Amino acid sequence: MVQRDSFRHGIHPPEHKDETRSLAIRQFPFAPELIVPLSQHLGKPAKPIVRQGQEVVRGQTIAEADGFMSVAMHAPASGIVRQIALAPTISGEMVESVYLKTMPASSQEVDDGDPCDVESATPDEIITAIQRAGIVGLGGAAFPTHVKLKPPEGKHLDTLIINGVECEPYLTTDDRVMLEQTADVYMGIRYLLRATGAGDVIIAVEANKEEAAQKLRRERPADLPVRVRVSPVKYPQGAEKLVIKALLDREVPSGGLPADVHTICVNVATTAEIGRLLPHGRGIQERVITIGGPGIEQKGNYRIPIGTTVRFALEQTGAAENISRVFLGGPMMGPAVSNLDIPITKGTSGITAFTTTETGEATGHQKVYPCIHCARCVEACPLFLNPSQLGLLAKNEEYALMAEEFHLMDCFECGACSYVCPSHIPLVQYFRLAKKMVRKLSTAA
Amino acid sequence: MTDVSHWSVFINAALINNFVLAYFLGLCPFFGVSAKLETAARMGGAVSFVMLVASVCAYVINLLLDAVNAPYLRIISYILVISSTVQLVEMLMRKLSPATFRALGIFLPLITTNCAILGLALFQTNRGYEFTQAVAYALGAGAGFALALVLMAGVREKLDLANVPELVKGTAAAYIVAGILSMSFMGFAGLGR
Amino acid sequence: MIELRKDLEIGSSPHISSGDSVEVIMRNVVIALVPVCVFAIFAFGSAGALILATATVSCLVTEHVLCRWTGQESTIGDWSAAVTGILYGLTLPPDLPLWMVAVGGIFAIGIGKSLFGGLGSNAFNPALVGRAFLQAAFPQAMTHWAMPFQDGRFTDLPASIFAIPFAQPAYDAVTAATPLAEMKFDGIQAVNRDLLFGLTPGSLGETCTVLIFVGGLYLVGRRMMNWRIPASIFLSVALITTVFALYDPVAYPRSPFMLFSGGLMLGAMFMATDMVASPITNAGCWLYGVLIGALVVVIRFWGGMPEGVMYAILLANAVSPHIDRLIQPVVFGTKKGAG
Amino acid sequence: MLGKEISSTDEFLKGLWRDNPVFIMALGLCPALAVSNTAMNSLTMGLATTFVLLASATCVSALRNFIPREARIVCYICIIATFVTAVDYIIMAISLELHRSLGAFIALIVVNCLILGRAEAFASKNTIGRSLLDGLGMGAGFTGALLCIGVIREILGSGTLFGVSLFAENFQTWTIMVLPSGGFFVTAIWILIVNRLREKQAEAEAQAQTQGASS
């Protein structure tokens, strides 16, 4: 059945947002050492402009964008560059990173760069400012935001969607940002409007964030063409394709971009950062994340310096004895952490820790049966793929067929299919692998 | 045989006494090309077509043989005339409609001397069908063969993705599916009366 | 923080999953079938109990033994063999010799399921494969029906069910005619109330349509069964029947009779809905159901046998791969005019 | 001399097992399977096929230098059809009942893939003697396979063997065995058995080799 302001299919996993929803954002302490990967975003790594042993001030640019598909990096704390070397990251691959020894003495003051004024700046100036500020999608994909703001030739944008849905269980960062940085959000919207020339703004919120929606409505500046729309709770409401479908009833064509339907979708935290940083010409040196889950002692929403290692974070918040699984982001899409010494990056929206109690019943532990064609995955897939068929094909390594006839590459790995599968088939895992193989094949060809 | 209705002849040949599932005729194409649906469908078309040709040939030959009263030449003349006629049709098809030829042509050589075809000719003779009845019989047999072949192909493609034991894969599995199909077709018994 | 140094497990996302699992689903099917079984035993006495037990046990044992032979761990734990066994038992005549019951059960699991690779690999409904085998192997025994609610049905058992293996059963009562046979051969229509509450002769589990329907509703409620399949079967049968009944009320029965008689209810609710052998998309299920409905009507009205549900479902099983190939979900953003 | 001896017996044996036409090469089943519902029919069909096989093999190999490649298929078909017609009449002369029970399926021997296959693949390249041996072997293998199927179908389906009833009066016949579906299932079971045996054989040979290597 089709619901208003929502999309068909999808699932309703337990939300688990209550533990952290009401906890105000707190500043997270500075770790003695921060690791800042030069590639935290999709696209080209940034070029380091600091030397080993050099002293840097918090907020200072330590690496410059290398081309358009790249963004700058800023020092998350005042300190000394111990070395520039490879560091492990969540993806498992080693990435060139700046190792920063923080100076305990430092006041960690951030000094302004050259500001960018909403009224006077031209769209292109704003776009370059955003790039200089090192802003990327904080919603998960960590896609350079300024790239999104420059739609392909001949594609005009009429609607700007601010994505405050946050459909993943456990995560409450966007919720807090909307409550505590309302002004920043609206300031960000001003920049985005000016940059894109869009005539219409919609802030998308899920029904479990009524409070935030109220506040946004209350404090909406009269001069802004903003509507706040509340859609029913359903995963993965937040996926931009689905937000756009739910709010505007427009379908981003398969393999296409939001720009194809004249919209652009920016995460609310991203927006707030734009509004907070650009007036002062600063860059991202920290972000808001939710540290939660049954495995965490002091759950909460923290403004945490980029580059803090997961180990330090967990040491600060305290972790349960029987902690058994840690992943970045939420339980639906968040990749599991195998090595605690990886840094938190701009794309990290949270740290969630499970104990043996949860993992005992989590997918990994349940017996895997053959597909019984129950069609639950088909009923769940928000993109109307056929995970059952895809799964069978994946098992038989029919990767080309999967891509050609069953739209494998459309899959955005939301995990809804795996979640509902009574045979506990690790479908998404299959699909990630399959997509890799297909990309390999296509590059090989 | 003048009294049996064309409908009844058709249904009987297509469903009740299906050539593959009830008479075991044409097993080679049935198992040989039922692995992929696409080829199966085309083979079905080719067989139906050749059956029609064969039926007409057989009817004419039979008249001639009765005229010269040489029944002992039936088998040999059936097989020679049918196969050469199909060759002829093949050549014509290649000329007139290359598209059709590409679709069905490649199968024709395989099935010209195939038992389902000759079987059709012989059965229609034994049953003493009139010309129109013979045509109905050929159409029914062809339709039934194509149906069985297509159903078989569908199931086999499904089984390709299932975890069928090595020992069973291939011929054995195909025979079992054929058996189950044959059982299911028993549901049609008694139709068309 | 020493304990953090112990290495963590790295399962891939999603890290949570909905509670339902195969064995839960299968167990619920069994639960939904309990009332039907109880009624079967109530109506047909100890004979019914013995037949159901034999059917289930033979299926479980076959599955277990075959797993062991092929060196896998036994899969009877997933309850699917039990479902197969019970449903198979419910489709049998109430005085069928036990040895035949066992033979059919072995065939159902052995040929119908295990040879194809076990759970989820069977292209045809195993329970019905077993029944179809018996129907073709022992047509007389499979068309011999005992009266329900005979007194003393719990104490003294019919001799026929204890026929020694490979020997013909000796029936002590003449066969009763099922409502469908009466309709087909004598043009008598049973009373709907009798059909609803199982007062007529018939297969063990097919007679009390009300209980079957309730069991089906339970599964639909638990979202463990696709309601579209039974719905489309009922609708198509009712529609086609009504048309013919209007055209010739004498020759053709009214649609309530068609819906409540024979194996239609059991078949539509529990056997056509076997997801392993039915299409995966909802649209596909509608088509599949209509196909079954049409076939049932054709076989019942014009075929040789009084009942056609089993054959209709098996044939539809054979068609469902094609339905799946024909009807795939329309992928997001691929509709004409998208974007 | 000796070598030839062995190889020619082998010529005969291969048809029985190693490449048994029915179970291994899956050739020429169709014209025969339909009448494999009793042992008698199977035997007759098998013998008839063997006769045609031998006769045509002899002719083909006798005439192999006389028949040019281009015309060979049509010639073979002529020859085969001739002998099939002959068989047809001979059986009719022997017993009309038998002929009725086999129906048109005798005539269908013409298209049996096996016969044309052997003519093409073997007889056209070998001496009469070897062709005969090959034909005998293939025929025997074919007849044997048909009997395997027919015997089971008759025993279960009719409770008799070659028409002699085996069991007590009240034996319950398995109707399906004389129905087509029974034919498919019995054949499938036989194929499974043969596959399994060949697996075992292969394993055994593999072991023997490894041992041979080790020792």
Add this chain to the structure above:
Amino acid sequence: MNTPVEQPRTSVWSMYRAIVGIGALCALVIVSVFNATATRISENQARFLARAVAEVLPAAQTTVPITTTDDGRVVETAETLALPAFLGYDANSELAGAVITAEGMGYQDTLRVLYSYSFELDAIVGFKVLDSKETPGLGDKIETEPHFVANFERLDATLSPDGKSLQNPIVTVKQGDKTEPWQIDGITGATITSEAVGMMLDESANKWVPVLEGNLPELLNIRMSEDE
């Protein structure tokens, strides 16, 4: 043929030779076999027919194949018909009855039966299944089941007063429901087949009995004409 190169010519010639030679050979074999077996076969067929006739009409010593003409007369015929019919004459050449082939759709396939009609009893007095693919154990009970075969010891086929059809149509009833002499007591479990038998007998008898009875005098004459 006019290509100077001899290679193809020889090959064409050899093909020609081969095909003609083989054709001749085959013709030879076939014809000789045919002649060799012809007598035996015709004997077999004669015996088969004789046995069948003897079963359904034991009194008959000699038979005459007959057919009906468009103007409703009965004449002797030489050709073999799809559904042959005969007149049977006993030892002292009295008309013993008619033997008729009937066929119709059974459960599996077409059924062919032979039945005999007795002129003095106005009834079907003999019945034999010629050709049946019915299911063993079910459909084929029509040949074995005693109570079913008993139907044809005397199955009423009286001509209606107007002489155009049977007085009462021949019908099959459920096993044990037979009350009238023109009803066939069916076989439970083989209802389809037994009903098919009823239908084909009714149809055939309705076609034959009127013409036979209508031409009774000539029928005696056919025999006479044979004599001289």
